[in-house]
Amino acid sequence: MSTPALAAGALPGGEAVRAAEQAWLRRRRGRRLSFTVWGALFLLALGAASEIGEVSLARLAAGLPMAADYIGRTIPTLRWASLGEDLAEWMWGLDAWVLLLLDTILIAYTGTVLGAAAALLLSFPAASTLAPRWAVGASRRVLELARTVPTLVFALIFVYAFGLGPLAGVMAIALHSMGALGKLFAEVHENADLRPVEAVRAAGGSWGEAMRFGVLPQSLPGLLSFGLLRFEINVREASVLGIVGAGGIGEELYLSVRQFSYPDISAILLLLLATVTAIDLLCAALRRRVIGAENLRAA
């Protein structure tokens, strides 16, 4: 503990200590000032945003019990004495729900695979170290468009085009994944060592062959890792696609919400949670293996 006024004058050590202490004090003053200014601006922005976004403590206070009540209604009555029957009643639609969940996973899987394939094709011209500027610009614009439009909006369009059902969901996920993955893939390619690429060119290989033999082997672990991460995300995305009629468990969930079948909501959400968690764990383990194996080889 030291009061600055005392410290600056009375510390032993002469000129060097005094000068350093002065500099330190100046810096602290500067930091305190900027902390105050930025803090005030932050609070102001928060206040303005809440005002415009109609966030009010009163409404929050009034609404919270309602939310709690809603959640309370979805909790099924489970008695210890008749646990078996109660569970059976709660999960009355298990067979259909599991099938719908499998549907959801398949929509996510097919969508991810198709999207990743398209992303791979577009990622090479989108890599700024590998392709001419015009190609980079053009392919990046296409990827941006594909990932700016939310999956749900694509799903709405495709339901209109292809009719109700999983096809619309698969297309929507594929298109959005193409945009999201294409950008990440291109960034992985940009980190590739260019020397092998030059060697393929010097051997008379075409640009495509240089990408296939010079870049792809280097990028592959990165691509796999990002692809698995996207699959995780897509399983979650696919679970709500049913709301617009694009297949999967979402439609059933939406129906029970609309029909106020409260215990069904919790049953479906629980199954969904279990599925998403399982996929997340599986993908994380696979990603660790891909990356871990890579580190082992590099060592």
Next chain:
Amino acid sequence: MLELQGLTRRFGDLVAVDSVRLVIPDGQMVGVIGRSGAGKSTLLRMVNRLTEPSEGRVLHEGQDVTALRGTALRRWRTDCAMIFQQFNLVQRLDVLTNVLVGRLNHRPGLLGTVTSLLKMFTAEERAMAIRALDRFDLAASALQRADTLSGGQQQRVAICRALLQEPKVILADEPIASLDPRNARTVMDALRQVNREDGITVLTNLHHLDTARQYCDRIVAMQSGRVMFDGTPAELTGARLREIYGVSEDEFEDQASEDTTMRPRPVAARLAVA
């Protein structure tokens, strides 16, 4: 016959290579010596057009190589294989596939392209690769990943890749600068063997005069982008060397050692799309 006519390359104000004229008959092994920055690499890279000349022409069998575009340029690059200082193998691919990269431009048509992209090579092509590897005692490593090999082995794999192109000329850009003396010898022996047995013209950049004297039929000495000497090893006497570089042969060798340990060639920040 390979002919360089008034070959010049400027980078901004810097003249890296200054009106170089060389006539290289088929089957010759030519060593280009000079210090770092003398323009040796730029000269070599202009021959297969990895670097575009600012002025001048390269002729091979009377054909103007500097005017080639597209598939014709790729055909010339196949005829004129290149060996790099850092070997430039794809580290994560096995040795066999690295060598087969040399065949890519020998696989015509859509079918050739599609099977190439799927890495589907024929048994004959694989046999050809193994025969090349076997010449340098590397056949047993064919299925290993390239990064498990030593530097000298990797450079010999790179020579095999070059051989699979069935080239008329091999350009070797500082092939031994990243290698220890023993590995350097095996690589230079391999280049010499290819030159003698297959009749392939070899044009190689070297830092060390010793190596050039020992292996090459002809030595070209460069200084600041210009050719200062062009003749047989016997003609490049200590007195001649002092005239060009202002140092004795021992000093020249010392500087060369420093140069090579100093730095590998900088990597391009962007792929030249030609």
